[in-house]
Amino acid sequence: MRVTASCVCGSDLWPYGSMSPVDGPARMGHEFIGIVEETGSDVRTLAKGDLVVAPFAFSDGTCDFCREGLHTSCVHGTFWDMEPDEGGQAEAVRVPLADGTLVKLPVAADSALMPSLLTLSDVFGTxxxxxxxxxxxxxxxxxxxxxxxxxxxxxxxxxxxxxxxxxxxxxxxxxxxxxxxxxxxxxxxxxxxxxxxxxxxxxxxxxxxxxxxxxxxxxxxxxxxxxxxxxxxxxxxxxxxxxxxxxxxxxxxxxxxxxxxGPAPARAYAEELMPAILDGAIEPGKVFDATTDLDGVPAGYQDMADRKTLKVLIKP
Amino acid sequence: MRVTASCVCGSDLWPYGSMSPVDGPARMGHEFIGIVEETGSDVRTLAKGDLVVAPFAFSDGTCDFCREGLHTSCVHGTFWDMEPDEGGQAEAVRVPLADGTLVKLPVAADSALMPSLLTLSDVFGTxxxxxxxxxxxxxxxxxxxxxxxxxxxxxxxxxxxxxxxxxxxxxxxxxxxxxxxxxxxxxxxxxxxxxxxxxxxxxxxxxxxxxxxxxxxxxxxxxxxxxxxxxxxxxxxxxxxxxxxxxxxxxxxxxxxxxxxGPAPARAYAEELMPAILDGAIEPGKVFDATTDLDGVPAGYQDMADRKTLKVLIKP
CATH class of the missing domain: 3.40.50.720 (NAD(P)-binding Rossmann-like Domain)
Structure with a gap:
């Protein structure tokens, strides 16, 4: 996926506050929207060019827990934060279990609804x-x-x-x-x-x-x-x-x-919450009060930690 | 109320194990059946001679919490164990808020169903x-x-x-x-x-x-x-x-x-659970494996503490 919008989560501030520089760099970020660039051979429901939103945990969509709507306890999935090699505050992300995880968005990547649709990845679902x-x-x-x-x-x-x-x-x-x-x-x-x-x-x-x-x-x-x-x-x-x-x-x-x-099965709520965003009845994206590019991410963390901004949207 | 049947609760064993003799005597017991001997001037639904079972908490039956079925959080009631002057392992008990608390039993005091009906006071409801x-x-x-x-x-x-x-x-x-x-x-x-x-x-x-x-x-x-x-x-x-x-x-x-x-609103379940006892479909009273009179209560506590008996029924 080529990331077109992502953001900093309040929960990113916990490691931001506790990680030591000597631990080396870490890929961060678990809330993102982007365009499918390439699919693995098992992927059936997505194709190059699709605009999709990713919940903060990936999941197969087929196990007992996913079928019960508890995607955060998927037997094959886990949180992005547990995958050291992937993160959404980046130009691109490899998404495991893409069919089960990603949700197609019926708008263009430059839609004015993007901040609100991005909240489906975590904060609104949570x-x-x-x-x-x-x-x-x-x-x-x-x-x-x-x-x-x-x-x-x-x-x-x-x-x-x-x-x-x-x-x-x-x-x-x-x-x-x-x-x-x-x-x-x-x-x-x-x-x-x-x-x-x-x-x-x-x-x-x-x-x-x-x-x-x-x-x-x-x-x-x-x-x-x-x-x-x-x-x-x-x-x-x-x-x-x-x-x-x-x-x-x-x-x-x-x-x-x-x-x-507990951790919200954001994937379970995405389809349910999307229509009210698409028809303009609600605007959860109002929680974003700052926007930055990737170079501005460190300052974005600092501003959120200092409570100067509520939530930072990232346009890579 | 003149008590006709009462019992020792597993929870009675906690103070039994921790209380010191120097604390002096304590009235014990919160599960009992008995016959109404006298009623206060405000009592409307009960009369001398009624056979009744008391839940392990008394309650007014009319407050917000009682109406929601959470009688153990009644704004006027509390647990028998919090009332130092009353206890069911006794010849007689004064029951506050009698209308809200007591449940009439449609049998005679010598009914063979008595052990099962006594479980409505606590253990079955719990x-x-x-x-x-x-x-x-x-x-x-x-x-x-x-x-x-x-x-x-x-x-x-x-x-x-x-x-x-x-x-x-x-x-x-x-x-x-x-x-x-x-x-x-x-x-x-x-x-x-x-x-x-x-x-x-x-x-x-x-x-x-x-x-x-x-x-x-x-x-x-x-x-x-x-x-x-x-x-x-x-x-x-x-x-x-x-x-x-x-x-x-x-x-x-x-x-x-x-x-x-949490503490069971036994009062809320009494009417719901009673029919299956009365028609013999269930026999929760099988949890009683010993019977004693009041003089045998201390030995009854000891036998339960030693796991020699499961639950002791008391006939004052």
Missing amino acids: GYHAAVAGGVTERTRVTVIGDGAVGLLAVLSAKMLGAEQIVLMGRHRTRTDLGREFGATDVVAARGEEGIERVRELTGGHGTHVVIEAVGTMPAYEQAVGVVRPGGVISRVGVPQYEEAPIGFASLFRHNIRLAG | GYHAAVAGGVTERTRVTVIGDGAVGLLAVLSAKMLGAEQIVLMGRHRTRTDLGREFGATDVVAARGEEGIERVRELTGGHGTHVVIEAVGTMPAYEQAVGVVRPGGVISRVGVPQYEEAPIGFASLFRHNIRLAG
């Missing part, structure tokens, strides 16, 4: 997965923790699923303003105990049925435990930066709090 | 809750960890909900034999890594969709993580004897493993 795994319906109150791209698209997803109240917890005004545009009914800038108190005030004292945790840190998890309603669910899509966490009597068990979520 | 919270259906494979009364009744519940495979993990032959009678298709006596390996062999390598954890210890939780299928759910009903546990990328997140369960 936000949507958070809402689906949390069981959001029109009878649900939702808290979204985190005003990054995934959190904001979780707000949009909860709105699409009809949530009656969506409380966005985030401190960056430009981001939470976009969250309101996507459907947040309330914004809480406070964190920790004060933030928990504020969400409880907004929700009749009991917290919300669904809490989407779109950060991945321990304070975000603790905040989720603090604002979830008895019998409710914490749906996690931020990659956990911890292994052990409180789940005993006091935190989850006492009030039948459930835990859900 | 086993059933584990299966319901885990989402057991006729397309589900289930592992049940623990061959105590709750584990065995979780087997019966999974069978009632149509599970296609039920693997019971337990080491006590007389108990696992009852498990087979209740519907277990496979029994695994091995524990730890060996037990996990054995369950995976029995389930096509991937583990089961639902894992019911009916013990509450860390090794049981780790076993649950080991045998749950990607996208599956660990349903906990054993009171956790830990607060922190692994829930990060490696344990739950990577494969979208969900966590469910």
